[in-house]
Amino acid sequence: MASISIDIERVQSFLNKHQTTDRSIVLVTSGGTTVPLEKNTVRFIDNFSTGQRGAASAEYFLERNYIVLFFHRISSILPYQRHIKTIFDESQTNQTYNHDQYHKHKDSLLLIPFQTVSDYLTGLEQLCGLLKIFNRAVLVYLCAAVSDYYIPNNELTEHKIPSGQNELIIHLKPVPKLLGFVKGKYAPEAFVVSFKLETDEKILEEKCLQSAEKYNQDIIVGNMLQTRTNQVQIYERMEKQWTTINRSEGNIEQKEIEFQIIDFLCDKHRIYRENLK
Amino acid sequence: MASISIDIERVQSFLNKHQTTDRSIVLVTSGGTTVPLEKNTVRFIDNFSTGQRGAASAEYFLERNYIVLFFHRISSILPYQRHIKTIFDESQTNQTYNHDQYHKHKDSLLLIPFQTVSDYLTGLEQLCGLLKIFNRAVLVYLCAAVSDYYIPNNELTEHKIPSGQNELIIHLKPVPKLLGFVKGKYAPEAFVVSFKLETDEKILEEKCLQSAEKYNQDIIVGNMLQTRTNQVQIYERMEKQWTTINRSEGNIEQKEIEFQIIDFLCDKHRIYRENLK
Numbered sequence: 285m286a287s288i289s290i291d292i293e294r295v296q297s298f299l300n301k302h303q304t305t306d307r308s309i310v311l312v313t314s315g316g317t318t319v320p321l322e323k324n325t326v327r328f329i330d331n332f333s334t335g336q337r338g339a340a341s342a343e344y345f346l347e348r349n350y351i352v353l354f355f356h357r358i359s360s361i362l363p364y365q366r367h368i369k370t371i372f373d374e375s376q377t378n379q380t381y382n383h384d385q386y387h388k389h390k391d392s393l394l395l396i397p398f399q400t401v402s403d404y405l406t407g408l409e410q411l412c413g414l415l416k417i418f419n420r421a422v423l424v425y426l427c428a429a430v431s432d433y434y435i436p437n438n439e440l441t442e443h444k445i446p447s448g449q450n451e452l453i454i455h456l457k458p459v460p461k462l463l464g465f466v467k468g469k470y471a472p473e474a475f476v477v478s479f480k481l482e483t484d485e486k487i488l489e490e491k492c493l494q495s496a497e498k499y500n501q502d503i504i505v506g507n508m509l510q511t512r513t514n515q516v517q518i519y520e521r522m523e524k525q526w527t528t529i530n531r532s533e534g535n536i537e538q539k540e541i542e543f544q545i546i547d548f549l550c551d552k553h554r555i556y557r558e559n560l561k
Numbered sequence: 562m563a564s565i566s567i568d569i570e571r572v573q574s575f576l577n578k579h580q581t582t583d584r585s586i587v588l589v590t591s592g593g594t595t596v597p598l599e600k601n602t603v604r605f606i607d608n609f610s611t612g613q614r615g616a617a618s619a620e621y622f623l624e625r626n627y628i629v630l631f632f633h634r635i636s637s638i639l640p641y642q643r644h645i646k647t648i649f650d651e652s653q654t655n656q657t658y659n660h661d662q663y664h665k666h667k668d669s670l671l672l673i674p675f676q677t678v679s680d681y682l683t684g685l686e687q688l689c690g691l692l693k694i695f696n697r698a699v700l701v702y703l704c705a706a707v708s709d710y711y712i713p714n715n716e717l718t719e720h721k722i723p724s725g726q727n728e729l730i731i732h733l734k735p736v737p738k739l740l741g742f743v744k745g746k747y748a749p750e751a752f753v754v755s756f757k758l759e760t761d762e763k764i765l766e767e768k769c770l771q772s773a774e775k776y777n778q779d780i781i782v783g784n785m786l787q788t789r790t791n792q793v794q795i796y797e798r799m800e801k802q803w804t805t806i807n808r809s810e811g812n813i814e815q816k817e818i819e820f821q822i823i824d825f826l827c828d829k830h831r832i833y834r835e836n837l838k
Contacts, residue, residue, distance in 0.1 A: 324760035324786055330607045365648045371641050371663050386648050432724035447709035449735065456729040483601035509601055
């Protein structure tokens with residue numbers, strides 16, 4: 285489970301192709317980060333996250349004509365690929381539509397993988413650094429499930445933790461919180477959206493408000509583990525305004541809730557861009 | 562990240578189809594088990610394991626005319642599917658061969674998923690119980706990466722561990738070692754093969770010998786994390802004999818090392834079956 289560095293030149297050359305455009309650009313982060321428990325990593329702590337939300341969101345951003353950097357946990361769910369049936373699926377579903385959609389949008393999509401929480405934090409800074417010059421055209425959409433606790437590199441054991449002990453005690457330190465730097469330093473003009481996932485409904489709203497206060501995102505999307513595919517609570521920091529989005533069952537083509545979330549966010553981002561034109 | 566129970570009836574009806582056969586049957590376990598750190602699981606401990614070894618092995622067992630129960634971590638690598646290119650791969654590789662191979666063998670292959678270490682332990686006992694009546698025709702091939710430590714269910718916190726603490730200390734207990742029960746109780750006549758993965762070459766041999774002594778497998782395959790695709794050390798308990806297999810670069814069709822491992826094991830299993838005929 286080696287860590288993965290970003291190929292900066294590859295990202296830069298992708299962005300260069302779009303340098304003269306007026307299109308909006310979104311950095312989507314997706315999937316869970318890992319925390320190695322050993323240097324030669326056999327064991328690690330992971331976050332529950334299939335990457336479904338990020339992958340679906342990326343597709344809807346592409347439909348809205350965004351350029352998409354998809355910064356994702358390696359082997360998490362990928363845009364378009366997620367619709368392709370496996371060799372075991374013998375249903376007669378037509379796959380042409382998904383292939384066509386991918387080919388229509390592929391020049392606007394760049395896949396950038398990460399593995400560990402350190403990869404993620406380093407990569408986030410690097411990618412925001414490359415996007416900074418696009419100013420308000422940039423939306424940073426943080427739906428990766430970032431680890432809260434980790435073992436700093438200098439405290440990791442070299443080899444596999446031996447089995448057969450009566451108890452294993454793991455001491456974890458808090459992961460440095462870099463979220464505030466996105467707006468505060470890395471890409472100050474970007475429109476920043478982050479997600480907050482909880483399992484206890486009673487504390488969700490409070491957690492979103494605390495997060496907004498600390499990290500200055502423009503928008504926070506609160507969601508519950510159990511109902512995340514059907515409902516989200518959106519908080520706009522500047523407007524101090526809550527909006528609840530329920531997945532509308534009657535929507536055309538039975539699209540996922542991400543369709544409605546992206547619709548909402550693109551409107552807010554458009555207004556944000558226009559405000560400084 | 563809900564736990565997954567085995568659909569016993571589905572497995573039983575698959576086995577019923579093969580009840581009158583003289584073919585050998587292998588139970589392949591594959592991929593890493595997870596250890597939930599919370600009841601409503603957001604965080605969990607995972608083992609490094611893509612499932613590549615198990616998936617490749619399953620294919621080679623099918624080529625050797627085995628019936629295969631593939632007990633695997635959900636979303637780990639699957640036999641045949643692993644060769645199918647993604648939507649992003651625009652190479653002109655011909656996929657027909659892989660589809661044909663799958664269709665040739667699919668009636669002999671049953672996919673059975675697991676998620677947590679508890680799912681795995683419960684499932685292993687259940688599956689061995691169903692296979693017991695096939696006596697020496699059964700090979701149990703344990704290459705799943707089973708967690709060593711876990712949090713017992715009654716010690717799990719209900720909700721997500723809060724972030725923002727100065728330190729997080731996790732207390733883990735050893736997972737009950739059921740490996741010895743496979744030969745000792747679940748399926749005493751089965752030919753049992755297990756894997757031992759280490760990162761420190763100096764202790765690999767000793768660990769294999771200790772494991773054989775404790776758990777009575779017929780064969781232990783020792784391998785190093787760094788070189789596992791190119792070399793394994795095989796120990797036969799009864800014969801007290803070591804065999805090293807190096808992946809032969811010149812082998813026809815550039816097959817993986819699993820091709821040679823399965824070749825070796827099928828021969829040993831054939832002898833084991835014949836010894837009691």
